[in-house]
Amino acid sequence: MIARVIFLALCAVGILTGEAKAQLFLENGKETLAVSGGDHRTGSLLIHNTSSEPADVKVYWEDFEYKSPYDGTKNFLPAGTAPASASQWVTFSPQIFTMPAFGQQTIEYTVNVPSQVQEGHYGVLFFERSSDSLKSDAGVTLVTRVGCLFFIEPKDKVKKAEIQDIRLKQDSLTANFVNQGNVILIPRTTYYIMQEGGLVLLRGESKKLYVPPGASAPIEIPFKKPLSSGHYTLVVNSDLEEGDVVVKEIGLTADATGQITVDNTTS
Amino acid sequence: MKTKISIVVAGLFLLFQVAPVWAAPTTFTVSATVPLATGISINVSSVNSSTNAFTLQPSGTTALSFDPMTFNTTNNIYIPNHYFALDFGVTGGGGSPDVSVTYNEGTNPNGATNGLGFKATATFAKEVGTTETLLTAHGPKKRLIDLSSEHVAFTELTGAYLRIYVGAWTGSTVAPADPTNGQPFSNADAAGTYTGSLVVTAVVN
Numbered sequence: 001m002i003a004r005v006i007f008l009a010l011c012a013v014g015i016l017t018g019e020a021k022a023q024l025f026l027e028n029g030k031e032t033l034a035v036s037g038g039d040h041r042t043g044s045l046l047i048h049n050t051s052s053e054p055a056d057v058k059v060y061w062e063d064f065e066y067k068s069p070y071d072g073t074k075n076f077l078p079a080g081t082a083p084a085s086a087s088q089w090v091t092f093s094p095q096i097f098t099m100p101a102f103g104q105q106t107i108e109y110t111v112n113v114p115s116q117v118q119e120g121h122y123g124v125l126f127f128e129r130s131s132d133s134l135k136s137d138a139g140v141t142l143v144t145r146v147g148c149l150f151f152i153e154p155k156d157k158v159k160k161a162e163i164q165d166i167r168l169k170q171d172s173l174t175a176n177f178v179n180q181g182n183v184i185l186i187p188r189t190t191y192y193i194m195q196e197g198g199l200v201l202l203r204g205e206s207k208k209l210y211v212p213p214g215a216s217a218p219i220e221i222p223f224k225k226p227l228s229s230g231h232y233t234l235v236v237n238s239d240l241e242e243g244d245v246v247v248k249e250i251g252l253t254a255d256a257t258g259q260i261t262v263d264n265t266t267s
Numbered sequence: 268m269k270t271k272i273s274i275v276v277a278g279l280f281l282l283f284q285v286a287p288v289w290a291a292p293t294t295f296t297v298s299a300t301v302p303l304a305t306g307i308s309i310n311v312s313s314v315n316s317s318t319n320a321f322t323l324q325p326s327g328t329t330a331l332s333f334d335p336m337t338f339n340t341t342n343n344i345y346i347p348n349h350y351f352a353l354d355f356g357v358t359g360g361g362g363s364p365d366v367s368v369t370y371n372e373g374t375n376p377n378g379a380t381n382g383l384g385f386k387a388t389a390t391f392a393k394e395v396g397t398t399e400t401l402l403t404a405h406g407p408k409k410r411l412i413d414l415s416s417e418h419v420a421f422t423e424l425t426g427a428y429l430r431i432y433v434g435a436w437t438g439s440t441v442a443p444a445d446p447t448n449g450q451p452f453s454n455a456d457a458a459g460t461y462t463g464s465l466v467v468t469a470v471v472n
Contacts, residue, residue, distance in 0.1 A: 023327075025306035025358060029471035050306070053327050064470075072365055072472040073418040124470060129329070138460045139332035140387065140411070140433060141373075142353065146305045146364075147470040186472075210472055 023051040024127055024146050032151045039113040044106050045148055047127055049099035058130040059095050059107060061087050063123050064149070066184065066210040070217035076124065084212070086121035086152050089113060096130075111152060119213060120153040120183035157183045159240050161211075163219070163248040168260055172222045173250070177238060179211040186210055187238035187246070191221050194233045201232065227254035231263070306358030307366075307469040313349050314432075321352060331465075333387070333435050336452060342438070344451035350434030354394070357421070357429065357469050364469040366419045366429055370411040371466065376459030383461040384412030385450045386436050390443055391419065393427040400427075401443055408443045410436070411463060433465070 025048040033041055049055040063082035064074045079087035092109040099105050109125070128145035160181040167174050179185045192203035202224055209217045221234070234250040251263035311328040312321040333347035357364055368389070375382030391405035401407035405417060411433075419429055436449035452461075 023306075023308040025304065027302050027304050029303035029305035029364060048306075051308070051326060067416075072420060073416065074367065074470070075416055076367075076369075076468065126468075129327075137330070137332070138334055138462060139330065140383070141462065141464040142309065142311070142329040142331060143464050143466045144307050144309055144329075145466065145468050146307050147468060148305070149470060208472070 023049065023055065024057070024129060024144065025050050026127060026146045026148055028148050029146075030149045030151065033111060033153070034155045034157075035111070035113045035117060035152055036155050037113060037116045039111070041111040041113070042108065043111075044108050045125070046104060046106050047099070047146075048104045049102060052101045054101055054103075055099045056130050057097055057099060057105070057127050059092060059097075060126055060128070061090060061092070061123055062126060062147075063087060065122075066212055066215075068215075068217075070209050070211050070215060071207060072210050079123070082122070084119060084121050086111075086123045086150055089121065089152065090123065090125075090150065092125060111150075113152070117154045118182065120151065120157065122152070122184065123150050124148065125150065151184065153183045157181065159183065159185060159242075159244045161185055161187070161238065161240065161246045163236055163238065163246060164216075166248075166250060166262060168262060172220050173234065173262075174221075175219045175236070175248070176216040177209055177211060177219055177246075178216045179213050182213050184210065184212050185240055187240055189219055189236060189238045191234060191236045193223075193227075193252070194235065196231050201227070223260070226258050227252070227260060228258075229254055229256045303471045304358065305364045305469055305471055306356075307364075307467070308356040308358070309467070310354040310356075312352040312354070314352050316346075316348050316350060316434075331433055336435070342451070344437065344453045345435075346437055346451075347435050350432060353431045353433060353467075355429040355431070355467060357424070364471045365421050366424075367468045367470075368414050368417040368419070368431070369466045369468070370414040371464045372412065373462030373464060374460055376457035376461065378457075381450060381456070382412070383463045385410060386452055386456075386461070387411045387463075388432075388434055388436050388445055388449060389414060389465075390432040390434075391417075392430045392432070393424055394430050395427045399430070406443070406446070408446060410446055410449050411465065413446075414465070 027046045061079045063077040063085045065082050067073050067075050089111050092107055097105050124147040126145045126147045158181040162178050163175050164178050165176040187209050189206040193201045195201050206219050211217045232252040234252055236248040238246040249266045252260055253263050254260050311324040314321050331351045336345040336347045339346045357366055370384055372382045372384050388408050388410055390408040391402040392399050436445050436451055439445045
């Protein structure tokens, strides 16, 4: 009963944000699993056909990678081709099915983790409307698909990052968020500039980043108004979720002409 | 007298023993979890090139054929009498999904290059009611062959839905102009059927 109420509520959200109701509606868009070596995990996903027509669906695995500038843009790759692919760990069933009008289907999946897991492994399980009758004899064939992202990460994962390469531009400060851990980090970065005496002059939030291990993602902090002559402290705070935070304090000096220089930085 | 006092003391003793039981607060935890749901729908309309009149195609339409194309003797190119408007409804629960669009070339009588992806375009727009805003960050018009994980973030579509116009390249200079690196269908092309697929993906981040 509760699941049905939640589903109907989600459909209502869809009506508000788009013109049409989803024809394929996947209840779980992301599965996050914390695993140890040798784990055997099972789970299920539920997909709905919210249209009045039957829907033929095929299910398949692909790898994905967040790509620069790490704003959520992804490359989807054939299964087993990405360095952090989990394709060899995951099996699922069924792989082809037909949903009746307004029907639903449960897909069971199993994750078999090798004896040692050193880093996060990822992939996406796609649900694609598929039928030979849908293919165009001439012109363009439309293919629509929804996916469930899989984040399979070790329980003892290392979440470590630094904010580096601080540079001043005309009206902003740029830096790089460098992921030094072994899992994808999704930092939500906020910042504020304090005057001497602790008064906060401005505050803001950078767009969310999706940074794979070893990658460096750009952060830009705009100075929304000119700084008057004086010393300031810019505090950059990247929330890594689960209580982990990266903080960088940057000393700034503005001269009488409004020219800004970086005095020092501390982590 | 001693008996009465004993009864009162015993009563008070029992009262203090019982009181904590009925006075103790009980906390009921109420919770509900909204999943990161993902949904996608598509409505396809055929649009008359002369009148710009929309004709909604049957539900589930995924085949976009430019046939019949007619030969334009002024420009010596083949032109269809229609183009398509694809309206995507993207549904999210706790987090809204992004959309990415990739084109894959299919059969190409011309060989390895100059297929349908060079001769057809996609124009990206967001629709709020009857107001249309072209998404300049996505061209707003590109050749299909140039669509590789074209990423439309959900933040670009807040309160709106995504529309992609798919049409044949004609060299139009009317805004939004056709990209200059496109090609028309002409008698220089090999005869045959040109195909491709447009893969539209909705996933959360």
